[in-house]
């Protein structure tokens with residue numbers, strides 16, 4: 001009888017740990033903190049970003065007056081050149097929450113002429129967890145890291161919990177029959 005309880009207890013504990021981990025991932029970062037998304041005051045967005053440890057699931061908030069600014073996600077080349085001729089996406093509400101759901105660089109600039117050049121650009125870089133990095137001595141040749149890799153979603157916690165139910169259930173039956 002004790003083993004039934006232990007088994008299910010462990011399963012539930014692991015489920016909760018996993019769910020807690022996923023939930024705790026979603027930190028909210030307001031770009032520029034109290035200054036927001038602006039060209040006033042020479043906010044150093046590079047410095048702002050490098051002091052943060054962004055993770056998949058985090059929410060990046062851009063707060064600004066939409067009469068004067070906007071937010072455009074661009075490629076590396078466009079970011080370097082402050083070229084906003086073909087952005088990946090454009091946000092214009094003045095209070096834009098963007099959920100970061102992939103690893104790597106997420107590059108945002110203001111598309112108003114001159115603003116990116118004036119420093120209104122930010123690089124949200126999500127580093128891969130060290131334990132997930134492929135080891136150099138790995139026998140399977142690892143592909144060259146690509147720009148974006150899909151990350152586990154919240155629903156994975158639900159899937160895992162469902163899986164654990166099916167795993168622990170036969171054990172439960174087995175114990176009852178004895």
Ligand SMILES: *[C@@H]1O[C@H](CO)[C@@H](O)[C@H](O)[C@H]1NC(C)=O
Nearest residue numbers: 075077078081083084085086
């Ligand atoms: C801006 O980017 C577009 C597409 O990425 C490209 O066709 C264009 O030549 C670029 N303009 C400049 C001035 O670099």
Ligand SMILES: *[C@@H]1O[C@H](CO)[C@@H](O)[C@H](O)[C@H]1NC(C)=O
Nearest residue numbers: 061062063064094095096097
């Ligand atoms: C921006 O939106 C968030 C909720 O998404 C809200 O809490 C916050 O007050 C809003 N800020 C402004 C300036 O409207």
Ligand SMILES: [Cu+2]
Nearest residue numbers: 069110112115
């Ligand atoms: Cu701007």
